[in-house]
Each structure stands twice: as structure tokens, then as C-alpha cells.
Amino acid sequence: MADFIYLASQSPRRRQLLELLGVRHELLLPDADEDAEALEAVKPGEAPSAYVQRVTQLKLDAALARLRRRGLPAAPVLCSDTTVALGRRIYGKPADAADARRMLAELAGGTGTATAGKTHRVLTAVAVGTARKRQSMLSDSRVRFAPMSRAQIAAYVATGEPMGKAGAYAVQGRAAAYIEHLSGSYSGIMGLPMFETAGLLRAFGFTL
Numbered sequence: 001m002a003d004f005i006y007l008a009s010q011s012p013r014r015r016q017l018l019e020l021l022g023v024r025h026e027l028l029l030p031d032a033d034e035d036a037e038a039l040e041a042v043k044p045g046e047a048p049s050a051y052v053q054r055v056t057q058l059k060l061d062a063a064l065a066r067l068r069r070r071g072l073p074a075a076p077v078l079c080s081d082t083t084v085a086l087g088r089r090i091y092g093k094p095a096d097a098a099d100a101r102r103m104l105a106e107l108a109g110g111t112g113t114a115t116a117g118k119t120h121r122v123l124t125a126v127a128v129g130t131a132r133k134r135q136s137m138l139s140d141s142r143v144r145f146a147p148m149s150r151a152q153i154a155a156y157v158a159t160g161e162p163m164g165k166a167g168a169y170a171v172q173g174r175a176a177a178y179i180e181h182l183s184g185s186y187s188g189i190m191g192l193p194m195f196e197t198a199g200l201l202r203a204f205g206f207t208l
Contacts, residue, residue: 002075005128005201008063013172014080017192021208023201028063028077036062040081040092048085048123053138056081056125064129074130076204082124082191084167091120091167097157100168104153107167108145108178119144119181122167124188128200135203139193141184143171148178 006028007018018025030036039058042051059079067077084091086107094100107120119142127136148156156175162168169175171182171189187194198208 002073004075005204005206006063006067006072006075006077008059008066008077008079011080011191013170013190014192017187017190017194018078018197021194021198021201023206023208025078026075028066028072030062031066034062034066042090042092046090047088048083048090048121049138049140051090052081052083052123053125053136055083056127056136060127060129060134064131068131076128076130076201078126078128078197078200080124080126080192080197082122082166082188084120084122086118086120093164093166094162094168097163100157100162101153103168104148104156104162105150107169108148108153120167122171122184122189124185124191124193126193126197126200128204130204133204135200137193137196137200139185139188139196141186141189142182143179143189144181145178146180152178 004024004026007025008028010029040055056079063077063079091103094103122141122143124139125136127134159174161170161173185193201208
């Protein structure tokens with residue numbers, strides 16, 4: 001049994017959270033010719049929970065193929081994906097600043113808007129696998145923003161923090177000043193649910 005895992009993620013937050021578990025890991029990032037973004041395409045009518053779990057399995061498939069292709073030492077591979085959902089509407093990473101402002105207006109619109117005060121879901125799927133075995137879990141949390149004005153949304157987007165984040169915000173960053181309530185897994189909202197990840201790693205022989 002290997003004494004380390006491969007982390008197939010470019011997210012520095014996932015690296016930090018994995019380090020907190022005390023598990024040695026090495027990055028297993030996509031090759032230049034891999035279209036990692038294409039794996040995150042949403043199918044028409046796809047439910048958010050089904051979407052995030054499917055994408056995570058696709059990421060694991062790609063990572064295991066990458067491991068074989070590179071001829072690296074065998075070890076479990078960990079993949080994860082996070083999505084934000086308001087009802088059945090899926091919010092991925094914003095394409096640009098205007099897209100980030102739109103997402104935040106819908107998730108944290110000011111008083112009188114259609115979505116003000118509504119709670120959205122943050123779904124993070126985690127999968128760990130080898131050539132012969134794989135297991136996965138899903139973290140489902142709830143977040144509610146206090147109403148944000150257009151000026152507040154614009155100022156937050158101008159910091160650049162929303163870019164590359166599902167739902168256009170980082171719970172561990174400046175957005176925390178506007179989060180009125182959350183329930184579930186804080187680390188899951190960040191991008192890697194610690195409890196679920198620890199359970200998966202134990203199933204692969206790691207002592208935590």
C-alpha cells in the first residue's frame with residue numbers, strides 16, 4: 001500500500017485542506033493537451049447533485065489514465081469537484097467579471113429582488129480511486145447571503161477573488177462578510193469536505 005496519494009486538482013485550497021489531514025500527497029495535474037474544462041460541461045436538465053458526482057468521476061477517469069500514461073508509481077488518486085446550485089440552476093466558475101456580477105446578484109441580490117434571502121446549496125463530490133477500486137462521497141451544504149447592493153457586488157468582483165470559484169465567491173475570503181448563515185461542511189464549501197475525505201482515505205488504508 002502506498003504511503004501517499006495523488007491529488008488531481010489545481011486548487012490551492014484543496015491542497016491546504018489535505019495537508020491539514022496530514023496525508024502526504026503529490027500533484028497529478030493535466031497535461032497541456034488535456035481539455036480539463038470540457039469535463040465540466042453541464043448536460044441539459046441535469047440535476048446539480050448528479051452533475052457534480054458525474055464530473056468528479058470523469059476527473060478521476062482522466063487522472064487514472066494520466067497516471068498510467070506517465071508510468072508513475074501506483075498510489076490512490078483523489079479528485080473533487082464543487083458546484084453551487086440555486087434550485088436546479090447550476091453555478092460554475094464565472095467566465096468573466098460580468099458573469100461573476102450576474103451570479104452574485106442572483107445569489108445575494110438586494111432587497112426586493114427575486115432571489116434575495118434564498119438559501120443556495122454547495123455540493124462537493126470527492127472520489128478516491130486506483131486501477132481496481134474506487135469510492136466516492138457527496139457533501140451537501142447550505143449557504144445564505146445577506147442582501148448585497150450592486151456597488152458591494154462590483155467592489156467584491158473587482159478584488160478578483162470570485163474568479164475560478166464556483167458561484168463566484170470564496171467562503172474563506174472577503175465574501176464571508178456577507179454570508180449570513182451556513183450549515184453543513186465549511187471545508188466542503190471551500191472545496192474539500194474533511195470528514196468525507198478522511199472516511200475515503202481510511203477506506204484505502206490511511207491512518208488519520
